[in-house]
Amino acid sequence: MYSAIARNKRTTVILIVAYIFIVTGVGVALSWVFGSVWPAIILGGVSIVHVVLTWFYGGRWVEAALHSHRVSAKDEPRFYRTVENLAIRNGMPIPALGVEEVDAINAYAMGLRRDRAVVGVTRGALDNLDNVELEALLSHEMAHIRNGDSRVKVLVMGLVGAMQLIAIILIGAGAQTANQANARRDNRDNGGAAVVGGFFLVLGLIFLIIGYVVGPIVQSAVSRQREYLADASGVEMTRFAPGMISLFRKFEASESGAISSAANGAMGMFYAYRRRRRGLGYLFTATHPPTWKRIERIQAIAKAP
Numbered sequence: 001m002y003s004a005i006a007r008n009k010r011t012t013v014i015l016i017v018a019y020i021f022i023v024t025g026v027g028v029a030l031s032w033v034f035g036s037v038w039p040a041i042i043l044g045g046v047s048i049v050h051v052v053l054t055w056f057y058g059g060r061w062v063e064a065a066l067h068s069h070r071v072s073a074k075d076e077p078r079f080y081r082t083v084e085n086l087a088i089r090n091g092m093p094i095p096a097l098g099v100e101e102v103d104a105i106n107a108y109a110m111g112l113r114r115d116r117a118v119v120g121v122t123r124g125a126l127d128n129l130d131n132v133e134l135e136a137l138l139s140h141e142m143a144h145i146r147n148g149d150s151r152v153k154v155l156v157m158g159l160v161g162a163m164q165l166i167a168i169i170l171i172g173a174g175a176q177t178a179n180q181a182n183a184r185r186d187n188r189d190n191g192g193a194a195v196v197g198g199f200f201l202v203l204g205l206i207f208l209i210i211g212y213v214v215g216p217i218v219q220s221a222v223s224r225q226r227e228y229l230a231d232a233s234g235v236e237m238t239r240f241a242p243g244m245i246s247l248f249r250k251f252e253a254s255e256s257g258a259i260s261s262a263a264n265g266a267m268g269m270f271y272a273y274r275r276r277r278r279g280l281g282y283l284f285t286a287t288h289p290p291t292w293k294r295i296e297r298i299q300a301i302a303k304a305p
Contacts, residue, residue, distance in 0.1 A: 174200030
C-alpha cells in the first residue's frame with residue numbers, strides 16, 4: 001500500500017508538470033503568432049489561478065456539486081463513531097463528515113490533503129447498511145484519502161478541463177488568424193498567416209480530441225485502478241473481507257441504482273460505487289470496475305495467507 005501512496009505522489013507531480021509544460025507551450029506559441037507577450041501572460045495567469053484554486057478548493061467544488069451538507073458527531077453519532085474508530089486505528093486525522101440526502105446507497109471522499117479531507121455518505125447508506133457494511137463502506141473512502149486518490153482524481157479532472165479550454169482557445173485563435181489573412185488577400189504575408197491559422201486549427205482539433213475523447217478515457221482508467229486499490233486498502237483497515245463483499249452485494253441488489261443524479265459524468269468517480277451501463281463505449285469510460293470483479297479480488301485477498 002505504501003508503494004501505491006508513493007506512486008500517487010509521483011503521479012501528482014507529473015500531472016502538475018505536464019499541465020505547466022502544455023500551458024507554457026501554448027502561451028509561447030500564441031505570443032509568437034500575435035507578436036505580443038500578453039497572450040502568454042494572460043494564459044499563464046489564468047493557469048496559475050486555476051491550479052491554486054483546484055489545489056485548495058477542489059474538494060469543496062466537488063462537495064457542492066454532489067449537493068451534500070456537513071454534519072457533526074451530535075447530528076450523526078453512528079456515522080461519526082465509525083469514521084473515528086477507523087481513523088484512530090489507522091493513524092489518520094478524523095475528516096469532516098458530509099451527508100447527501102438521497103435514498104441511494106453510496107459514499108464519497110474528497111480532499112487534496114489528509115487534514116482537509118471530507119468523507120460523506122448518502123442517507124440511504126445510513127438507513128440501510130448494518131454496522132459491518134457501513135464500516136466497510138467508510139473504510140473504502142478512508143483508504144482513498146490515505147492513498148491520495150482524491151488528489152489524483154481532482155488533478156486529472158482539472159488537467160482534462162484545461163485541455164478542453166486550450167482547445168477552444170486554439171481553435172478561436174486559428175479561426176481569427178485565418179479570417180484576418182483572408183481579409184488581406186493583397187498582402188504578400190497573407191500566405192504565411194493562413195498557414196499559421198491552419199496550424200492552430202489543427203493543433204486545436206488535436207487538443208479537442210485529447211480533452212473530450214482521450215482525456216476522459218484515461219481519467220476513467222485511473223479511477224478504476226484507484227477503486228481496486230481502495231477496496232484492498234479498506235479490507236486491510238477493517239481486517240474483515242466479508243463485510244466488503246456483503247456491501248457490494250447490497251449495492252447490486254439496491255433498486256435505487258446505488259447512485260444519485262449528481263454522480264453523472266466526471267463526478268461519478270468520487271463515489272464508492274457506480275452501476276455499470278451496457279455498451280462497448282462504456283467499457284472504456286466506466287469510472288468503476290464491474291462489481292463481480294471487485295468481489296472476486298476481495299475474495300482472493302481473503303484467501304491469501
